[in-house]
Amino acid sequence: MEIRPILSAMLRSKTGPLLIAMQIAITLAIVVNAAFITDQRSEKMGRDTGMDDQNLIFVGTYGFGASYDHRESIRQDLDALRAMPGVVNAAYMDGVPLSGSGANSGYSDKPIAPSQQAVTNANYYNVDERAPETLGLKLESGRWFRADEIEYRPGETFMPESIVITRATADGLFGEGELAVGKLVYDAGNDTSRVIGVVEHMQGAWVNWNNLDHVLLRGAIAEGPLGGYVVRVEPGLAGQMVAEIETKLQEISRNRVVIEVRTLADHMAESYSRDSAMIQLLSGVSLLLVAVTALGIIGLAAFNVNQRRKQIGTRRALGATRRDVLRYFMTESLLIAGIGVLLGIILAFLMSWWLGTQFSLPALDWRFIPPAIFGLLIISQLAVLGPAQRATLISPSLATRSV
Amino acid sequence: MLNMQNISKVYRTDLVQTYALRDFSLEVHEGEFVSVTGPSGSGKTTFLNIAGMLEDFDGGTYMLDGENVSKLSDNARSKIRNQKIGFIFQGFNLIPDLNLWDNVDVPLRYRGFKSEERGRRIKEALEMVGLGSRMKHLPSQLSGGQQQRVAIARAIAGSPRVIMADEPTGNLDSLMARQVMELLENINEAGTTIIMVTHDPELARRAHRNVHVMDGQVSDPAILQQPVRGRQAAVAEN
Amino acid sequence: MFNYYIKLAVLSIRRNPVLSALMVAAIAVGIGAFMTMLTLYHTMSGNPIWWKNDVLYVVGVDTWDPAQPYFEDRPELPPEQMTYRDAKALHESGIPTHKTYTFRVAGVIEPANKDVAPFIEMGRMATSDFFAMFDVPFEYGAAWDARADQTDEFVTVLSKETNDKVFAGENSVGQTIRIDSRDYTVVGVLDEWNPYPKFYDPTTGAFRDSEPFYLPAQLYETLQPQRGGSTNCWKMVNIADFDAFNNSECAWLQYWVQLDTPDQQARYRDFLSAYLQEQAELGRSARPNQILMATPAEWMEIQEVVGDDNRVLVGLSALFLIVCLLNTVGLLLAKFLGRAGEISVRRALGASRLQVFRQQLVECGCIGLLGGVFGLGLSALGLLAVKGMYRYDGRLMMDGEMLMVAFATAVLASIAAGLWPAWQICRVPPAGYLKTQ
Structure with missing residues (x-):
C-alpha cells in the first residue's frame, strides 16, 4: 500500500524509528545466538547415558573402627537394600557415573614401553556381577560377570581377570567396530585383563571429558573403608526413596557412616549445573529482551498516534477508512521491524564471530535465523496493534477543530 | 527604552523566502504604553517576538534599555528576557501542573533570587492581581480571566523594564478583558513600559500610541516620532 | 537551583x-x-586474599610424564598439584617466610553425645603455617605450634560450624574430639572462614565451603588416611601400597609458600630450578624450566574458576x-x-x-x-x-x-x-x- 508516504514520514522523524530498529536488531542478534547456545547445551545434556538414569540411586559409605568388616558390611547392606520394597535391584559399584568424580587410566591393546603413551584412556569402576543389570546397561556382545569371577583385593588399580568395556572403549583400543570379546587389555604396567563383554553405550564420570563414553567395568571389589552401591528402584520412586535408603543403611551399623545417598538425576543436575544455568539465564534474558523491545514498540507507536491525531483526523475526513488508518500504522511498524531485522542478521553473525574468537564457540547455524526473524516481525505487529487500534477511533471531526 | 532601526526578518524554506519584517523601525520611550495592530500575517507577532528577544532577526539594529542587543548569545538573551522583559500571552501559557505560586516563581527561580525575596515578590504580585488568596490553586481551577491575571503577576514579579503582551485579552470575554486591561494600565502608570499587540481597535485606542503594522513595516512613519504623554491625550487624538 | x-x-x-x-x-x-x-x-x-596477593605463591614443579604435558592446552605449565616426595623435599627449604603442604582427607567424627550420629567430613591436613599465611581467623585458641609439624601430636583445629555442631559453640579448646577412631585435642576454633573462590584448593570445587576440621600434615604417615582430593598419576603404581604410593609420581598435594621480598622470590625460583635439575640428574622425569609460582589471582586464572x-x-x-x-x-x-x-x-x-x-x-x-x-x-x-x-x-x-x-x-x-x-x-x-x- 502507501509505503512511500510512510517512508517519508519516517525519514522526517528519524530518531524514534531508528531507536526501535536498533532495539530489534540487537534483540534479534542476542536471541539468535542465545537460542543457538541453548540448543547446543540441551543437546549436550540430552545425550544418552546408556543407563536407566531416572531410576538409579547411588550410595557411598565409609567404615571406621576396629570392628568394621568391609566385605561383610557390603554383603549386609546389599541384602538389606534388595529387601526394601520399591527396590528393583542393588549392586556394588565404587563410583558414580556423571558425578564429576571418578578415576581414569590409560589402557592399551598390547604391551607398551614405560615412556610410551597408552592407546586410549577410560574411566574405570569396580563392580560386582549384579551391577550391569542394575544400571540397565545393554550388552552388545559377550556376557556379563559371573558371581565367582568377582575378585576381592586391596587397592583399586590391580588388573582383575575379567572386564566389561563400552563399545567406545573397544573402538579406542582395537579399532572402529572391531571384535573385543576375548581380547586382552594392558594397563601402563602391562598387567592384563580379559574382555568378557562389550556394553553398547555408557557414560562415565566427567560430562566435559572428550572420552565420556570410554568406560571400563572391572569385576572386582576394592578392599578398604569405602563402600559404594547402585540401587535401581521402581519408576518414579527415586526421589522419595533417597531418605528411606539412608535411614535403612544407618540402622544396620554404627561403624559405617553413609557419606551420601543421591539420585543419579541429582548428580547429573549438578554436573550439568553450569550448562543448565546458562540455558536458563540465556532464555530469561532473551524473554525479557523481547518483552522490553515490544514495550518500546508500543511506546513509540502510542506516541506517534498521539502526535499525529490531527493528521489522522484529516485523513479520516478526506475519506480514509478505519482499515486504512490501521494499515498505515501496521505497515509503518513492519517497515521499521524489517529494517531492524536486516540489521539484526548482520549483527547476529558479527556477534557469533566475536563469541567464536573470544570463547571458541562454534559458528552460528543460519537455520536459527528465519524463525527469529519471523517471530520478531509477528511480535512487532502485535505490539503496534493496540496503539493502531486506538488511532482508528480518532474522529474525523478532529480535522476541523483547533486544539 | 526600545529602539529598532531597519530590522528585517526572513523566513526561508527550500523554495521561497518570506519577509516577515522589512526595514522595520520603531522607537518606544520609557513609560510608554504602545499598542501594535495590523492584519493577520502583517508581522506584528514577529515584531513582538523579536522585541521580546524570543527570536533572532536578520538585519538592522535593536537597542533595548540603552544596550545594543542585536548580536547577543542565546544565553545573554535569556538573561535579558528574564530580567528586563515580562511576557503576557494570548493563551496565558501557564504551566498546568504548577500551582499559582509556583507559576509566578518560574522566572524568579531563573533569576537566582533567594527564597525570601522570591516569596515576597510572588505574594506581592499575586495580591496585586487580586489572587493573593488562591496561591495553592492549579491554573485549571481558575477562569480564563483569572489565569491571565496570574500570567500578569508572573510578568511583573521580576520588576521588568518592559512588558510585552501578545493579544492579552484575545481569549477572554469583554468583562474579563476590561479587567485585564485595567490591570495593565495600572502597571503602566506605576512606570513600566508596555508594548501590546492586539487586533482589537477598542483596546488599541486605550494605549498612548498605536503602531499599525502592514506587510512587515510600520504603515504610517509619521507616528514614529510622536511621543504622547498621558492616556487622555492619546484618546483625544484619535 | x-x-x-x-x-x-x-x-x-x-x-x-x-x-x-x-x-x-x-x-x-x-x-x-x-x-x-x-x-x-x-x-x-574475586580474590579473597587480595591483600597478600603479591607474597603468596602456589608452587608446582614439573616431574610429569615426559611423553605428554599435564595440561594439553598449556604445555608450559607443570601439574597443578604436587607429589608427596616433591612436597617433602621442597619443605626443607628455609627461604619462604611461611610454607605449607596441604590436602584433603576423610574423617568420621564421633560426637561424645551418643545421640548425635557419627558423620563423615572432608577435613584438611596442613602444616601450622597454613593458618598464618592465609590469615585464617580464630575464635578460640590458635593454630597448633610448630612442634606438631615435627613430631606426631594428635591435635586439631575445628571450623566454627563443627564446633557449633559438636560442642554447641562453646570454647572447646582443650577438649577432645574423636575423629576416625582417634582422640584429638582441640587447640583452636576458627571464626567464620569461607573464602570464595576457595583459592587455596579450587581443585575440588572453587565454590565449596572450607573444611570442617584441620589436622597436622605430620600425622599423614601415621594415620594413612583416606585422601579426599583429586590424584593424578602418569606412572603405574599400586595405590593400595602406602609406601609405594608416597614414592610415586602421583600428584595430589597443594603446596603454598609466602615470599615477602623480591629477593626471596628470586632465590626460591632458583631453588626450585636447582631442585628439578638435581632430580633430572638422578634420572627422574623432570623439566627444570617448568616451574609454577602463581599468585592466588594467577592461580584462579589457571584453574579457570570463572x-x-x-x-x-x-x-x-x-x-x-x-x-x-x-x-x-x-x-x-x-x-x-x-x-x-x-x-x-x-x-x-x-x-x-x-x-x-x-x-x-x-x-x-x-x-x-x-x-x-x-x-x-x-x-x-x-x-x-x-x-x-x-x-x-x-x-x-x-x-x-x-x-x-x-x-x-x-x-x-x-x-x-x-x-x-x-x-x-x-x-x-x-x-x-x-x-x-
Whole structure:
C-alpha cells in the first residue's frame, strides 16, 4: 500500500524509528545466538547415558573402627537394600557415573614401553556381577560377570581377570567396530585383563571429558573403608526413596557412616549445573529482551498516534477508512521491524564471530535465523496493534477543530 | 527604552523566502504604553517576538534599555528576557501542573533570587492581581480571566523594564478583558513600559500610541516620532 | 537551583505515571540483569586474599610424564598439584617466610553425645603455617605450634560450624574430639572462614565451603588416611601400597609458600630450578624450566574458576542493558517532546538552554535512581536464582563495590540515555510553541 508516504514520514522523524530498529536488531542478534547456545547445551545434556538414569540411586559409605568388616558390611547392606520394597535391584559399584568424580587410566591393546603413551584412556569402576543389570546397561556382545569371577583385593588399580568395556572403549583400543570379546587389555604396567563383554553405550564420570563414553567395568571389589552401591528402584520412586535408603543403611551399623545417598538425576543436575544455568539465564534474558523491545514498540507507536491525531483526523475526513488508518500504522511498524531485522542478521553473525574468537564457540547455524526473524516481525505487529487500534477511533471531526 | 532601526526578518524554506519584517523601525520611550495592530500575517507577532528577544532577526539594529542587543548569545538573551522583559500571552501559557505560586516563581527561580525575596515578590504580585488568596490553586481551577491575571503577576514579579503582551485579552470575554486591561494600565502608570499587540481597535485606542503594522513595516512613519504623554491625550487624538 | 530541578522532576514523573513507570521498569530490568551477571562474575573472579596477593605463591614443579604435558592446552605449565616426595623435599627449604603442604582427607567424627550420629567430613591436613599465611581467623585458641609439624601430636583445629555442631559453640579448646577412631585435642576454633573462590584448593570445587576440621600434615604417615582430593598419576603404581604410593609420581598435594621480598622470590625460583635439575640428574622425569609460582589471582586464572559462560553472560546482559536504554531514549524523547510547550514558556521567561538541559538531566537522573533501586531488588532476586542454578555454597550478594557500580550504572546510563532527548528539547525555540498552546 502507501509505503512511500510512510517512508517519508519516517525519514522526517528519524530518531524514534531508528531507536526501535536498533532495539530489534540487537534483540534479534542476542536471541539468535542465545537460542543457538541453548540448543547446543540441551543437546549436550540430552545425550544418552546408556543407563536407566531416572531410576538409579547411588550410595557411598565409609567404615571406621576396629570392628568394621568391609566385605561383610557390603554383603549386609546389599541384602538389606534388595529387601526394601520399591527396590528393583542393588549392586556394588565404587563410583558414580556423571558425578564429576571418578578415576581414569590409560589402557592399551598390547604391551607398551614405560615412556610410551597408552592407546586410549577410560574411566574405570569396580563392580560386582549384579551391577550391569542394575544400571540397565545393554550388552552388545559377550556376557556379563559371573558371581565367582568377582575378585576381592586391596587397592583399586590391580588388573582383575575379567572386564566389561563400552563399545567406545573397544573402538579406542582395537579399532572402529572391531571384535573385543576375548581380547586382552594392558594397563601402563602391562598387567592384563580379559574382555568378557562389550556394553553398547555408557557414560562415565566427567560430562566435559572428550572420552565420556570410554568406560571400563572391572569385576572386582576394592578392599578398604569405602563402600559404594547402585540401587535401581521402581519408576518414579527415586526421589522419595533417597531418605528411606539412608535411614535403612544407618540402622544396620554404627561403624559405617553413609557419606551420601543421591539420585543419579541429582548428580547429573549438578554436573550439568553450569550448562543448565546458562540455558536458563540465556532464555530469561532473551524473554525479557523481547518483552522490553515490544514495550518500546508500543511506546513509540502510542506516541506517534498521539502526535499525529490531527493528521489522522484529516485523513479520516478526506475519506480514509478505519482499515486504512490501521494499515498505515501496521505497515509503518513492519517497515521499521524489517529494517531492524536486516540489521539484526548482520549483527547476529558479527556477534557469533566475536563469541567464536573470544570463547571458541562454534559458528552460528543460519537455520536459527528465519524463525527469529519471523517471530520478531509477528511480535512487532502485535505490539503496534493496540496503539493502531486506538488511532482508528480518532474522529474525523478532529480535522476541523483547533486544539 | 526600545529602539529598532531597519530590522528585517526572513523566513526561508527550500523554495521561497518570506519577509516577515522589512526595514522595520520603531522607537518606544520609557513609560510608554504602545499598542501594535495590523492584519493577520502583517508581522506584528514577529515584531513582538523579536522585541521580546524570543527570536533572532536578520538585519538592522535593536537597542533595548540603552544596550545594543542585536548580536547577543542565546544565553545573554535569556538573561535579558528574564530580567528586563515580562511576557503576557494570548493563551496565558501557564504551566498546568504548577500551582499559582509556583507559576509566578518560574522566572524568579531563573533569576537566582533567594527564597525570601522570591516569596515576597510572588505574594506581592499575586495580591496585586487580586489572587493573593488562591496561591495553592492549579491554573485549571481558575477562569480564563483569572489565569491571565496570574500570567500578569508572573510578568511583573521580576520588576521588568518592559512588558510585552501578545493579544492579552484575545481569549477572554469583554468583562474579563476590561479587567485585564485595567490591570495593565495600572502597571503602566506605576512606570513600566508596555508594548501590546492586539487586533482589537477598542483596546488599541486605550494605549498612548498605536503602531499599525502592514506587510512587515510600520504603515504610517509619521507616528514614529510622536511621543504622547498621558492616556487622555492619546484618546483625544484619535 | 538543583533542588528546584528535583522538584520539577518529581512533578514530571507524577504527571506521566505510565510513561515514567515504563522507563523506570526498563532501566530496572536492564540494571537487574546486568548487575546479576556482573556480581556473579565479580564474586567468581574475586580474590579473597587480595591483600597478600603479591607474597603468596602456589608452587608446582614439573616431574610429569615426559611423553605428554599435564595440561594439553598449556604445555608450559607443570601439574597443578604436587607429589608427596616433591612436597617433602621442597619443605626443607628455609627461604619462604611461611610454607605449607596441604590436602584433603576423610574423617568420621564421633560426637561424645551418643545421640548425635557419627558423620563423615572432608577435613584438611596442613602444616601450622597454613593458618598464618592465609590469615585464617580464630575464635578460640590458635593454630597448633610448630612442634606438631615435627613430631606426631594428635591435635586439631575445628571450623566454627563443627564446633557449633559438636560442642554447641562453646570454647572447646582443650577438649577432645574423636575423629576416625582417634582422640584429638582441640587447640583452636576458627571464626567464620569461607573464602570464595576457595583459592587455596579450587581443585575440588572453587565454590565449596572450607573444611570442617584441620589436622597436622605430620600425622599423614601415621594415620594413612583416606585422601579426599583429586590424584593424578602418569606412572603405574599400586595405590593400595602406602609406601609405594608416597614414592610415586602421583600428584595430589597443594603446596603454598609466602615470599615477602623480591629477593626471596628470586632465590626460591632458583631453588626450585636447582631442585628439578638435581632430580633430572638422578634420572627422574623432570623439566627444570617448568616451574609454577602463581599468585592466588594467577592461580584462579589457571584453574579457570570463572567460566567463559560467565563472561558471555556479562557481555549479553550489557547488550541487554543497552537495549533497555535505547528503549528509555525513545520514551524520554516522546516525553520531552510532549513538553515542548512548557519548555518554550520557560525559555521565554528567561531559562537558558543550559538550565533547560540540566532540568531534563536531573529528571533522567531521578528516573535512573529509581530504576537503580528497583534494579537492585531485581538483581537480589536474580542472584538468589543464580545461586541455586550454580549450586553455589557461599553468599552470593552484592558487596559495597557492586552496589556503587549498580547505582552509578543506573544513574549514568539514564543520564546518557537522556542526553540526546535533553539536547533536542533544549533546542526548542523559545517562541516556537507559545502561540499554539
